[in-house]
Amino acid sequence: MVRSRQTTRVTWPALGFVYLGVGILIATLALGCLAMFHFAFASPGSRFTFQHSRPLHVSLAVAWIFGTVIGLVYAVLPSATGRPLFSKRLAGFHLAWFVFFGLAIVVALASGSFGGREYWAFPPIFAIAILVSWLLFAINFFGTVRRGKGPYPVYVWMWMTGILGFFFTYGESLLWMIPHFSGNPIREATVQWKSYGSMVGSWNMLIYGTQFYIMKQIEGEQASGFSKKAFFFYFLSLTNMMFNWGHHTYPVPGSVWIDHVAYVISLTELAFFVKIIADWSKRLDAARKHRHNTSYRFFVAAEWWGYLNLALALLISIPAINWMTHGTHITVAHAMGSTIGINTMILIGAVSYVLHGGAGQEHLGWQVSKGFWLTQVSLLAFFLSLVGAGVYNAVHEQSEVQHTMILFQLKPVFGAALVAGLGIAAGMFLVLAKLVWTHARHPIPQTEPV
Amino acid sequence: MFVYTRGTERPGQALSETQMEGKLAWQKHNCSACHQRFGLGGYMGPDLTRAYSRKGEAYLKAVLEFGVGNMPKLALSDDEIDGLVAYMKALDACAPPAREEVTFTWYGVVKPRE
Numbered sequence: 001m002v003r004s005r006q007t008t009r010v011t012w013p014a015l016g017f018v019y020l021g022v023g024i025l026i027a028t029l030a031l032g033c034l035a036m037f038h039f040a041f042a043s044p045g046s047r048f049t050f051q052h053s054r055p056l057h058v059s060l061a062v063a064w065i066f067g068t069v070i071g072l073v074y075a076v077l078p079s080a081t082g083r084p085l086f087s088k089r090l091a092g093f094h095l096a097w098f099v100f101f102g103l104a105i106v107v108a109l110a111s112g113s114f115g116g117r118e119y120w121a122f123p124p125i126f127a128i129a130i131l132v133s134w135l136l137f138a139i140n141f142f143g144t145v146r147r148g149k150g151p152y153p154v155y156v157w158m159w160m161t162g163i164l165g166f167f168f169t170y171g172e173s174l175l176w177m178i179p180h181f182s183g184n185p186i187r188e189a190t191v192q193w194k195s196y197g198s199m200v201g202s203w204n205m206l207i208y209g210t211q212f213y214i215m216k217q218i219e220g221e222q223a224s225g226f227s228k229k230a231f232f233f234y235f236l237s238l239t240n241m242m243f244n245w246g247h248h249t250y251p252v253p254g255s256v257w258i259d260h261v262a263y264v265i266s267l268t269e270l271a272f273f274v275k276i277i278a279d280w281s282k283r284l285d286a287a288r289k290h291r292h293n294t295s296y297r298f299f300v301a302a303e304w305w306g307y308l309n310l311a312l313a314l315l316i317s318i319p320a321i322n323w324m325t326h327g328t329h330i331t332v333a334h335a336m337g338s339t340i341g342i343n344t345m346i347l348i349g350a351v352s353y354v355l356h357g358g359a360g361q362e363h364l365g366w367q368v369s370k371g372f373w374l375t376q377v378s379l380l381a382f383f384l385s386l387v388g389a390g391v392y393n394a395v396h397e398q399s400e401v402q403h404t405m406i407l408f409q410l411k412p413v414f415g416a417a418l419v420a421g422l423g424i425a426a427g428m429f430l431v432l433a434k435l436v437w438t439h440a441r442h443p444i445p446q447t448e449p450v
Numbered sequence: 451m452f453v454y455t456r457g458t459e460r461p462g463q464a465l466s467e468t469q470m471e472g473k474l475a476w477q478k479h480n481c482s483a484c485h486q487r488f489g490l491g492g493y494m495g496p497d498l499t500r501a502y503s504r505k506g507e508a509y510l511k512a513v514l515e516f517g518v519g520n521m522p523k524l525a526l527s528d529d530e531i532d533g534l535v536a537y538m539k540a541l542d543a544c545a546p547p548a549r550e551e552v553t554f555t556w557y558g559v560v561k562p563r564e
Contacts, residue, residue, distance in 0.1 A: 331489075
């Protein structure tokens with residue numbers, strides 16, 4: 001048995017963000033199922049349609065990732081730097097700000113007040129609230145790190161880069177409001193794709209950084225945070241943050257060379273990422289795997305989803321295949337595979353570590369195990385349904401069959417995807433309910449094990 | 451940013467006032483939830499990047515006014531309908547080539563059909 005030593009108590013705002021993130025994920029899954037229902041069995045006459053459910057689902061998915069990773073960084077930062085959080089009060093204010101403006105965005109989208117962008121479809125005035133929220137996070141993060149002593153391990157560099165990268169990419173994503181960009185359709189589409197792609201790079205930095213830290217803690221090997229391999233991955237991710245949007249701009253008639261450079265970098269990062277988890281998994285002894293079985297399972301699941309996404313990404317990077325499939329459900333499978341399969345698996349594993357790492361996770365039992373497998377099997381069915389729908393769509397859309405007719409023919413596939421989506425939601429709910437319920441009843445292990 | 455947007459400058463590509471009004475109507479009604487432009491947007495409706503040359507102005511106006519299939523009747527004003535059609539005309543003018551205008555090589559590259 002690996003001994004645990006209580007070092008740093010996780011602060012309440014960090015736990016608040018983590019609990020909030022779990023709540024947002026459950027809402028995201030519910031709205032995702034509703035959006036899928038609207039998609040498969042559309043009802044254009046109703047007041048709340050796909051036009052509402054899709055942007056709500058997408059915005060909440062982004063909020064789940066950002067909100068949770070903020071909470072996780074707040075939770076582990078004191079232990080990672082050896083210094084208390086710069087300001088717990090500021091973090092509490094940040095949480096209140098996040099909740100207030102998050103609810104305001106939900107109300108705006110649900111009532112049909114749109115800004116009209118893809119992904120973050122809320123009115124652009126909320127961009128100010130999001131920037132302020134990120135500024136509060138940056139103040140607390142850099143205030144804490146500044147007090148610590150260098151050299152910093154790789155995960156601190158990843159968090160720093162992710163936070164600064166967000167400011168940069170979010171600023172870029174707002175360029176669409178300037179006439180120089182909004183008045184030119186190709187330029188606007190390129191900038192939108194570029195900024196969103198790079199923003200994914202910035203949140204990957206935060207997520208991967210958190211995962212690196214937790215993997216190091218579980219392994220108990222302090223030097224791994226300074227290894228050459230880890231820093232090579234950091235620089236690869238940094239390059240990826242600047243270029244990984246390229247594969248989405250194949251349909252935009254801009255410069256072609258950048259698409260190919262971008263894709264090679266993006267795939268290299270994914271390949272290297274799964275290699276790091278695989279190596280870590282091999283190094284870990286059975287006792288540590290058992291003690292942190294929930295985190296371990298979800299991290300290894302992210303590795304396998306990484307392989308599957310890599311295979312699909314390799315295929316759709318071929319220009320001819322990309323040309324035929326981009327804009328079909330194969331693109332959705334690619335997005336869902338990475339958002340649910342990689343990012344969400346890592347985040348759930350990290351949430352389990354923060355809530356239960358101190359006392360060990362082996363007591364979480366059958367509910368987490370059942371939920372885990374239900375999630376994986378359902379996600380695979382969901383992924384394959386989307387790929388199947390995408391292939392059918394790509395073949396028939398090229399032969400000028402009406403889009404509505406294709407969707408009608410694909411109804412059984414979308415029905416299957418809806419059932420699989422419900423399975424994902426049920427599986428994740430089983431896991432999250434157990435993690436939160438057990439923690440709420442026995443809140444003692446709010447500490448970091450070493 | 452300037453590197454990324456290189457190759458996006460085309461003569462006559464800037465949107466006119468009517469086309470810009472159409473773009474604003476697109477944003478206001480969140481058309482991106484269901485339709486794509488240059489691959490950016492939802493999947494419920496067809497990609498509208500080339501809709502103008504494929505379907506024609508009269509068809510687009512009729513669909514915008516009355517709805518069809520999954521497309522709801524959105525109660526758009528005449529100005530909004532004119533603007534949206536003009537905007538789709540602008541998208542069409544700078545769209546990538548259609549399926550019938552390209553060919554695929556055995557090693558997976560897309561080339562213009564000769």
